[in-house]
Amino acid sequence: MKIIENGVCAAKGFTASGAHCGIRKNKTKNDLALIYSETKASAAAVYTTNLVKGAPLVVTKEHIKDGKAQAVICNSGNANTCNANGIEIAEQMSHLTAKALNIDPKDIVVASTGVIGQPLDIEPIANGIPMLVESLSKDGTRDAAEGIMTTDTVVKEIAVEFEIDGKVCRIGGIAKGSGMIHPNMATMLVFITTDTAISPEMLGKALSGDIKNTFNMVSIDGDTSTNDMVTVLANGMAGNEEIVSEGENFEIFMKALNTVTVHLCRMIAADGEGATKLLECRVKGAESEEIAKTVAKSVICSSLLKSAMFGADANWGRVLCAIGYSGADIDVNKVGVFFRSAKGEIEVCRNGAGVEFSEEKAKEILLEKEIDIDVTLGEGEFEATAWGCDLTYDYVKINGDYRT
C-alpha cells in the first residue's frame, strides 16, 4: 500500500469541486462542495448518535437505504439543524444537484455543517450548484475539502493505493472537523471515495467496523455534534472482483480504509479548535478492549490534562486522575505512564506512583507538536489508541464568539 495524492479524486471515476456560493459572508472561503462518481456507487454511512439530528442526515439516510449513491453535496456555514424547514431545504439541495448532474435525487448524499438553529437560504446554493457541476474535475479535491471547512485551519485529505486480485484500487477521503467533536458511533463530516468493487453490505460492514477504532476514538471537546457523518462511495471502477464477503480481499480493503481514516483522525485532532498539539494516548496491557478504549478516551478528554499539555507541564497526576474516574475497573497500583515525542521518551509514573524524572527533559519532550501519552495497565493483552488535542486560549476565543 502506498500513500498517493488527490484525496477524493484519487479513485477512478471520481471528480470534485468547491466554491464560494454566498452562504458565508467571507467571500474568500468556499462554502459548497460537490463530489461525483461517473457511475452509481455502493454507499455506506454512519451518523451521529445525538438525538438532535441535522436535517441533511435524515434525508441522506433515506436516500442511501438502497445502498447506492452517486454524488455528495455539502455546504458549510449553516448546519441546517433545529430550524423549521430543514428537511425541505435538504431535499431541495438534493433535487437541484441531481437535476444539474442529470441523475436521480435519491442518489444524492446531502450534508451541512455550521451554526445550529438558523434558517438556511436555498438561493445561494441554487445559484452555486450549476457552477459546481460545471467545474467538476480530477483536481477538485482540495476545492471540495475547503468547501466543507468551518473553523478548520488546514485542509484534510489523503489517498492510498493498493492491490486486490492484481487490480490497482484506490481509496481517498476528505474531512472537516475542529470543534463540537466527540463522535459516538459516528463522527464529523468525512467523505471517502474508492474505486474498489465492494457490495453495499460489505462496505457498510467495513465502515462500521473501522470507525469504532478511529473516529469514535477522537475527542476535541467532549461535545457530540448534531451533524456528524462519515460516508464512503465505492464505484467499482478498479475492476476487481466485487468483494461480497469476508476474506483476504476484505481484509486488504479494511487495511486501506483504516490507513485513510487514521490519517484523517490525526489531522482532525491536530487541527482541533485552538489546538497547538496533537495528543495520542495509547493504552496497553488492558484486560479487555473496552477497558483500553475507556481509559484512552478518558485521558484524552480531561480538560485538566489538555491544559497541562498546552503548558508543556508533565503533570502526570492528571493522567492518573482521568484513569481513575474513567469508569474502567482497573488496579491503579499497576498503572505506568510515559510521555513521548520526537525529542524522546520519559517515564513519569510506575505502579501508580511517581518516579524521579528530569523536569527539563520532560519540558523538552512536551514542547513538541505531537505528544504520545503511553499508559500501561499491566493486566492483560488488549490495547487502544485515542486522539485529541490540547486546550488553549484560542479554543475559548473561537467558541466565545463563533456565532456573532
Added chain:
Amino acid sequence: MKIIENGVCAAKGFTASGAHCGIRKNKTKNDLALIYSETKASAAAVYTTNLVKGAPLVVTKEHIKDGKAQAVICNSGNANTCNANGIEIAEQMSHLTAKALNIDPKDIVVASTGVIGQPLDIEPIANGIPMLVESLSKDGTRDAAEGIMTTDTVVKEIAVEFEIDGKVCRIGGIAKGSGMIHPNMATMLVFITTDTAISPEMLGKALSGDIKNTFNMVSIDGDTSTNDMVTVLANGMAGNEEIVSEGENFEIFMKALNTVTVHLCRMIAADGEGATKLLECRVKGAESEEIAKTVAKSVICSSLLKSAMFGADANWGRVLCAIGYSGADIDVNKVGVFFRSAKGEIEVCRNGAGVEFSEEKAKEILLEKEIDIDVTLGEGEFEATAWGCDLTYDYVKINGDYRT
C-alpha cells in the same frame, strides 16, 4: 431559618484556625486548617468515586467508621495522593493533631488538596499543628477556609440558624473547590459543622441524600478529583432531642443542610477556575428525576456552551446539542430554552426550533455574572438544577502551569 455569620464556628462548641505552615512557598497563603468540637460529634462523610483515592480519604474512612469524630485537619498545596507513603503521612497528621488536642487519633478527619503525585513532607505540618491548636477560636472560620483553598479566589463559607423542638440549632460549612470538579457521589472538600443532636446514622442519611441534588450536580471541568470529600460533624450542643429517625425534625435539619450545601455549590461553581460567570441550568417538565439531572448536567458540562457564555453569545443551538447527546431519552421537538439573569429573561428556542429574539437583549442578559439556563422538556413533572461556570482564557492559563 436565617442566614448567620461565622461558617464552621457558628454552631455551639466549634472553633477553628488556619495558618501558613510552609507546605506552600507563598507565605501569604494559608496551607493548614483545623476545626475542633469541644465534645465528640456524630460524623458522616462522602468521598470521591475516583478509583485513584487520596491517602487521607482512606485514613478518614477508617477513622469515622464508628460514626464519631472530634476534629478536622486539612492541608492545601499537596494532595498526598499517588505517592509512596501517603497513608503513613495521613496517619502522622492525625496523630500529631490528636496529641496536641489531647484526643483520640481515631477521632480525626484528615484531608489534603493540591498537586497529585508528590511526596508530602510532614515537617511543616508537625510544626504547624501546635500553632493551630493554640490559635483555635470562635473567629477562626475564615482562617480555616483560607487554609484549604488552592486556586480558589474567594473564601467559601455559610451558616444558618433554625429551630428544632424549640431549641436553636446552627449548621455551617466551609468549602474549597475550583478545578478538577465534577463530583460523582461525592465532591470537593467541604467541612460542615452543626450543634444539632443527630445520630451518626441519620446524619449519614441526611448527607448522602443531600449531595445527590447539590454537590453531585456541580461541574467545573468534568474532572472528578481523587480527593473529593464532604464531612459533617454534629456535636449535639444545641440541646434538641437527638434525631434518630425520619420525621418532622429530620426534615427541618435536611432543609437547613440543603440551604448550606446549595450556597456552597453556587460559590464553588461561581469561583470555578478562571470563571467569570455562574451558570445555573434548571430543567423542568422531565419524565423522571434521572432525566432532568442528566440533561441539566450535560448542558452545564458542554465546553462549547461554556465558551459561548464567556463570550455572552446566545448560541442556544449548543444547549440543544448538549441535550441531544446527554443520553437522556427525550423528544427534542418539545424542548424549550430560556436565558435569564438580573437583566431579564429571553426565550430562544421553542419546540426544538429557534424563535426570533433580540440579539441586543440577549447580550445584555448574558453579560451578567449569574446566568440561568432554563430548559423545559414538556414531558412530565420532574425537575433538576445543575451548577457550572463559563470556560475562559484563565482556566487554560491556570491549568497550563498549575504545577510549575
